[in-house]
Amino acid sequence: MAKYQPKNFEEKWKKKWGEKKLYQFKWDEKKKKFYVLVELPYTSGDLHIGHWFAFVTPDVLARYKRMQGLNVFFPLGFDAFGLPAENAAIKKGVHPQDWTMKNVNTMKKQFHQMGSMINNWDNLVITCLPEYYHFNQWIFLKMWEKGLIYRGKALSNWCPSCQTVLANENVVDGRCWRCDSLVLQKEVPQWFIKITQYASRLLWPEKPQVDWPLSVKVGQNNWIGESKGVNVNFKLDNGVDFWVFTTRLDTIFGATFLVISPEKIDLRLHVKEEKKEEVEKYLNEVMKKSEQERKENKEKTGVFTGLHGINPLTGEKIPLYVADYVLGSYGTGKIMGVPAHDQRDFDFARRFNLPMKKVIVPSSKNNDLKEDKLFTDYGILINSQEFDGLTSFEAIKKILQKLKKMKVGEEAVVYHLRDWSISRQRYWGTPIPIIHCPKCGIVPVEEKDLPVVLPYEVDFTPKGKPPLATNKKWLAVDCPKCNGRAQRDAETLDTFFDSSWYWYRYVSPHYNKGPFDKKMVEKLTPVDVYFGGA
Numbered sequence: 001m002a003k004y005q006p007k008n009f010e011e012k013w014k015k016k017w018g019e020k021k022l023y024q025f026k027w028d029e030k031k032k033k034f035y036v037l038v039e040l041p042y043t044s045g046d047l048h049i050g051h052w053f054a055f056v057t058p059d060v061l062a063r064y065k066r067m068q069g070l071n072v073f074f075p076l077g078f079d080a081f082g083l084p085a086e087n088a089a090i091k092k093g094v095h096p097q098d099w100t101m102k103n104v105n106t107m108k109k110q111f112h113q114m115g116s117m118i119n120n121w122d123n124l125v126i127t128c129l130p131e132y133y134h135f136n137q138w139i140f141l142k143m144w145e146k147g148l149i150y151r152g153k154a155l156s157n158w159c160p161s162c163q164t165v166l167a168n169e170n171v172v173d174g175r176c177w178r179c180d181s182l183v184l185q186k187e188v189p190q191w192f193i194k195i196t197q198y199a200s201r202l203l204w205p206e207k208p209q210v211d212w213p214l215s216v217k218v219g220q221n222n223w224i225g226e227s228k229g230v231n232v233n234f235k236l237d238n239g240v241d242f243w244v245f246t247t248r249l250d251t252i253f254g255a256t257f258l259v260i261s262p263e264k265i266d267l268r269l270h271v272k273e274e275k276k277e278e279v280e281k282y283l284n285e286v287m288k289k290s291e292q293e294r295k296e297n298k299e300k301t302g303v304f305t306g307l308h309g310i311n312p313l314t315g316e317k318i319p320l321y322v323a324d325y326v327l328g329s330y331g332t333g334k335i336m337g338v339p340a341h342d343q344r345d346f347d348f349a350r351r352f353n354l355p356m357k358k359v360i361v362p363s364s365k366n367n368d369l370k371e372d373k374l375f376t377d378y379g380i381l382i383n384s385q386e387f388d389g390l391t392s393f394e395a396i397k398k399i400l401q402k403l404k405k406m407k408v409g410e411e412a413v414v415y416h417l418r419d420w421s422i423s424r425q426r427y428w429g430t431p432i433p434i435i436h437c438p439k440c441g442i443v444p445v446e447e448k449d450l451p452v453v454l455p456y457e458v459d460f461t462p463k464g465k466p467p468l469a470t471n472k473k474w475l476a477v478d479c480p481k482c483n484g485r486a487q488r489d490a491e492t493l494d495t496f497f498d499s500s501w502y503w504y505r506y507v508s509p510h511y512n513k514g515p516f517d518k519k520m521v522e523k524l525t526p527v528d529v530y531f532g533g534a
Helices: 010-019 049-067 083-092 096-113 130-145 195-202 214-224 249-254 273-286 291-295 343-351 392-406 502-507 518-524
Strands: 033-038 071-073 149-159 164-166 184-193 226-233 243-246 257-260 302-310 317-323 334-337 409-415 434-437 441-444 476-478 485-488 529-531
Touching: 033 049, 033 502, 033 518, 049 071, 049 529, 083 096, 130 149, 130 441, 195 214, 195 409, 226 249, 226 392, 243 249, 243 334, 249 392, 257 302, 257 343, 273 302, 273 317, 334 343, 392 409, 502 518
Parallel strands: 033 071, 033 529, 257 317
Antiparallel strands: 149 164, 149 184, 226 243, 226 409, 257 334, 302 317, 434 441, 434 485, 476 485
């Protein structure tokens, strides 16, 4: 039997497929559509076996559906912006645009060599081209108009040597990948999308309409992290309100201390003058830790602020600490410490010799728990004034009613999910369509002036400012409102902004009146099958 020699005939048939435009998509009203979507690949260089492992299954499915007589839409594009390309520019001395487009051409040739059904490139999308990121900017402006994008501050990885913000991928064992300096946590102005406004809608219901694996649904719900609880005001002895969030209002009579997160902006309102130096020293140490390090169960640290809060139900004064085991991103960033009924509070109280007060027991017949014994479950209340003898669930309702009457408590729902920081102090990304005017403040670029094109001439080396700020000619612009001299925003959009809507662009990649042709989108979407990570 003759040896199988695919190279002897592959090119011949691939050429014929191309001449006949075998895989060219044409809309046919008579056929049922079938949209096969594959997660668009990053332009990392040559394709490898992992790429084809990811693409062979959708390729087989697309061919199978085509053989069944369906009108199969099977496009592909390239996720072309992002950090790796910029890092290549620094390491290899090449421009990210040149490096990226070279990789695009290489990958297209390799897809052809593999004989993929994707070989028709009529619907090609490349996210680093102005005709695509024009509409990234358009979407940004529309969201800005609706109040869904705002300018705020958030802690970021900061390299004091390179004087720049680092992505998580560029922090190795707590140090900068470039210079090995210890990375700090620094509050940096950024652009955010109000994704938390949609948190409740993003939660998977018990019986969803879409059939997804249970692990995905549980993982997403855990990441969103809905917590229902109560905000309670433990007013400080300096007269400042101190609202804590708790999911265990039944334990309020067991609170023996208060804690504020180190990153809370209003922290300095909660520190006595003679304690400020000690607190500042502690904050400097905390800023060297990542959030993950702070979450780990290591020895608890903290500093007494010199102030006390007043329990609204008992009138008792309890000390206020700054401690890194409390995260500013959760709830109010302030908690009541109940060491008899919470493990982390228990560990902190042991570390600082703070008292424990037992207020929950397993049952009314079993209240002989030792004072230093931890009990974290729901149970029966003791040492809780008129609420003694109630179950935890009964007590939560009645205590809340009392706090509401006193105007020191309110129901609250909080989420682990945070607003999405979409700005990066990097070069290779979509320029943010915002102008900063000394007179008018933040001014959006007018739609007629889109796209704001990414300049080719920039300095990539770290200077303590975004690379785009090194192109003074590009940076300078007239304010659309007052015509005075102003500056463009020098940051770029996160690459995930690019890949959050590309499947709509595939449908009409050359459409220039908007991000997509609505009529074609209505015909071809929703996507029938998606292949990608979850």
